[in-house]
Each structure stands twice: as structure tokens, then as C-alpha cells.
């Protein structure tokens with residue numbers, strides 16, 4: 001019978017020979033390998049291990065600094081274990097890393113600024129840990145980042161302006177950190193490849209930047225609920241053509257000249273004013289949440305024309321008038337139970 005560590009040696013050999021990216025999980029029993037064995041095997045024999053995925057192996061304790069010796073690594077996935085402490089600085093030696101995932105662990109402390117030296121990074125997931133402090137400005141050096149997921153930590157401070165340097169970014173997820181403050185940097189809305197921005201559940205304030213819609217043609221999900229955003233935006237200063245879409249009173253051209261936006265979450269802020277008919281120009285919208293704000297006046301009738309609309313959350317506002325009957329027929333679920341209005345007739 002092979003001992004688990006011997007088995008691992010075999011696996012490591014296979015890994016280095018035949019795999020560029022693969023998971024060893026199916027081949028190795030998780031509970032029995034310790035991290036040192038894992039690393040020493042790979043390094044001592046001078047193998048070029050390019051991918052290491054120990055997601056869900058049940059590892060605990062600190063991440064061993066020796067992993068920093070695996071300098072050929074392009075993929076390191078430590079997701080869903082019980083790793084504690086900070087990310088050892090030795091990992092800054094992994095200059096070829098393009099995928100680094102350490103989500104759902106017990107990692108804490110500041111997000112290391114040396115991450116900015118890993119300039120090949122395309123996918124960085126540190127979500128579901130206990131990182132605190134602010135997002136390091138050095139993140140702006142990771143210009144190849146396609147995905148940045150720092151959700152579900154305890155990060156605070158401001159979103160660094162340098163985020164605007166991440167011109168390849170498609171997905172930005174900072175949701176539920178709670179403490180991220182101040183305004184949303186305008187530069188986020190200059191990321192021309194961005195498809196989803198999720199800033200839900202923070203303490204962002206101020207008004208949405210007036211140019212937010214001009215340069216994000218691929219944006220299909222904008223999640224800004226549960227912040228402290230305020231203001232109503234001066235619609236009249238915007239010159240929207242029919243092909244340039246202006247939902248409600250968001251400034252300028254939220255849909256960036258396309259109708260791609262599918263999900264718009266703006267609930268639980270302090271937004272005010274009327275929801276203008278122009279929201280209906282975003283023809284792909286399937287979910288709209290406006291609940292828990294201070295919107296006033298009538299609910300736009302044209303919402304009934306949004307054929308993709310499935311969920312419409314309007315509760316806890318200051319809407320008046322009736323709920324358009326056609327709308328009720330069309331939309332599968334309309335969450336109006338908390339509408340503060342003059343008895344809307346459904």
C-alpha cells in the first residue's frame with residue numbers, strides 16, 4: 001500500500017509532466033497530506049510545477065512560505081480551506097502567477113501591497129476571508145487583472161484611484177466589506193471591458209459620477225445596493241439619443257450606447273427624485289431594484305414594455321399614484337409590499 005505522501009509524489013510527477021492546469025484533489029486524499037510534503041516534493045526534485053490546486057483539502061494553519069519556492073507556478077488555488085494568518089511575503093516570488101485564489105479561508109491582516117508585483121495576475125480571488133485595512137494602491141500595477149474579487153472581507157478605506165489602471169478588468173467584486181467609504185472613483189467607469197461591478201453592502205457615499213455611463217459598453221450588472229449613495233441626477237443636462245440609454249435619472253448613458261444592462265441594483269441608498277421613463281430604454285433589464293430609497297412620483301408605465309423584466313423591487317419609497325395594471329401582468333414578481341404610496345391599486 002502506498003502511503004499518502006508517496007502517492008502524492010507520484011501525483012506531483014504526473015502533475016509536472018502532463019498537467020498545466022489541473023486539480024490533484026481527485027487523486028489525493030485531502031486530510032493526510034501536509035503542506036510541507038506538498039512543497040518539498042515539488043521543489044526538491046526541481047520540478048516545474050505550474051499549477052497547484054488544493055482547494056477544499058481541509059488544510060489549516062498558516063500558508064507555508066515554502067510555496068514561494070515554486071517559482072514556475074502559474075496557478076495557485078488554496079480556496080476553501082482553513083488557512084489562517086497573512087499571505088506570506090515569499091509568495092511574491094511567484095512572478096508567473098496568473099491565477100491566485102485563496103477565497104474562503106480564515107486569512108486576515110492587511111491585503112499585502114506586494115501583490116502589486118505579481119504583474120501577470122489575471123484572476124485574483126481573496127473573497128470570504130477576514131482581510132482588513134484598505135485595498136493597496138499597488139493593485140493598480142496588476143494591469144492584466146481580468147477578475148478582482150475581494151468580497152466578504154472587512155476591508156475599509158477608499159477604493160484606490162489606481163483601480164482605473166486595470167484596463168483588462170471585466171469583473172470587480174467588493175461586495176459586503178461594509179467599511180469601504182467615500183465616493184466611487186470615476187475611473188471605474190472608464191474600464192472599457194467591465195461587465196459587472198458589485199459594490200453592494202459598503203459605506204460608499206456621494207453621487208454617482210456624471211460620466212459613469214459613457215465608456216462601459218459591456219456593463220451588464222451594476223450592483224450598488226446597501227450603500228449611502230445620494231442625490232438625484234440632473235437629467236436635463238444629458239443629451240441622450242435613442243441609441244444612447246439613460247435609465248431613470250442616472251447620468252448620461254448608463255448603457256453606454258447599448259442595451260446590455262440586465263441587472264440594476266440600487267436599493268437601500270438615499271436616492272431621490274422621479275424614476276424617469278428613460279429607464280425603459282435599457283431593454284435588457286431583467287431585474288431592477290429601487291427599494292429602500294426616497295424615490296417619488298409615479299412608477300413609470302413604460303416598465304411594462306420591458307419584456308425581459310422579471311423582478312422589480314420598489315418597496316419603501318415615496319411613490320405615488322397607481323401601479324400600472326399592465327406592469328403587474330407582465331412582471332412575474334413585483335415586490336411592492338412595502339410601497340409607501342397613496343394606496344396604489346394593483
Ligand SMILES: *[C@@H]1O[C@H](CO)[C@@H](O)[C@H](O)[C@H]1NC(C)=O
Pocket residue numbers: 021022023025026053054055075077099101
Ligand atoms: C480547483 O479544484 C476544484 C475542485 O477540484 C475546482 O472546482 C476548481 O475549479 C479548481 N480551481 C482552479 C482555479 O482551477
Ligand SMILES: *[C@@H]1O[C@H](CO)[C@@H](O)[C@H](O)[C@H]1NC(C)=O
Pocket residue numbers: 028029030031056057058
Ligand atoms: C477531505 O476532508 C474532509 C473533512 O475532513 C472529509 O469530509 C472528506 O471526505 C475528505 N475528502 C477526501 C477526498 O478524503
Ligand SMILES: *[C@@H]1O[C@H](CO)[C@@H](O)[C@H](O)[C@H]1NC(C)=O
Pocket residue numbers: 056057058059080081082
Ligand atoms: C475548518 O475547520 C472547522 C473546525 O475545525 C471545520 O468544521 C471546517 O469543516 C473546516 N473547513 C474547511 C473548509 O476545511
Ligand SMILES: *[C@@H]1O[C@H](CO)[C@@H](O)[C@H](O)[C@H]1NC(C)=O
Pocket residue numbers: 043044065066067068069090
Ligand atoms: C524554500 O523556501 C524556504 C522559505 O522561504 C527557504 O528557507 C528554503 O531554503 C527554500 N528551499 C529551496 C529548496 O529553495
Ligand SMILES: *[C@@H]1O[C@H](CO)[C@@H](O)[C@H](O)[C@H]1NC(C)=O
Pocket residue numbers: 113114115116117138141
Ligand atoms: C508598481 O509599478 C511601478 C512601475 O513599474 C513600480 O515602480 C512600483 O514599485 C510598483 N509598486 C508596487 C507596490 O508593486
Ligand SMILES: *[C@@H]1O[C@H](CO)[C@@H](O)[C@H](O)[C@H]1NC(C)=O
Pocket residue numbers: 140161162163164165
Ligand atoms: C495609475 O493610476 C494613477 C492614479 O489614478 C495614475 O496617476 C497613474 O498615471 C496610473 N498609471 C498608469 C500606468 O496608468
Ligand SMILES: *[C@@H]1O[C@H](CO)[C@@H](O)[C@H](O)[C@H]1NC(C)=O
Pocket residue numbers: 237238239
Ligand atoms: C447637449 O445639448 C446642449 C444644447 O441642447 C448643447 O449645448 C451641449 O453641447 C450638448 N452636450 C453634449 C455633450 O452633446
Ligand SMILES: *[C@@H]1O[C@H](CO)[C@@H](O)[C@H](O)[C@H]1NC(C)=O
Pocket residue numbers: 269270271292293294
Ligand atoms: C428619506 O427622506 C427622509 C426625509 O428627508 C429621511 O428622513 C430618510 O432617512 C430618507 N430615507 C432614505 C432611505 O434615504
Ligand SMILES: *[C@@H]1O[C@H](CO)[C@@H](O)[C@H](O)[C@H]1NC(C)=O
Pocket residue numbers: 301302303304305
Ligand atoms: C410600449 O411600447 C409601444 C411600442 O413601442 C408604445 O407604443 C407604448 O406607448 C409603450 N407603452 C408605454 C407604457 O410606454
Ligand SMILES: *[C@@H]1O[C@H](CO)[C@@H](O)[C@H](O)[C@H]1NC(C)=O
Pocket residue numbers: 294296297318320
Ligand atoms: C413623499 O411624498 C410627499 C408627497 O409627494 C411629500 O410631501 C414628502 O415630502 C415626500 N417625502 C420624502 C421623504 O421625500
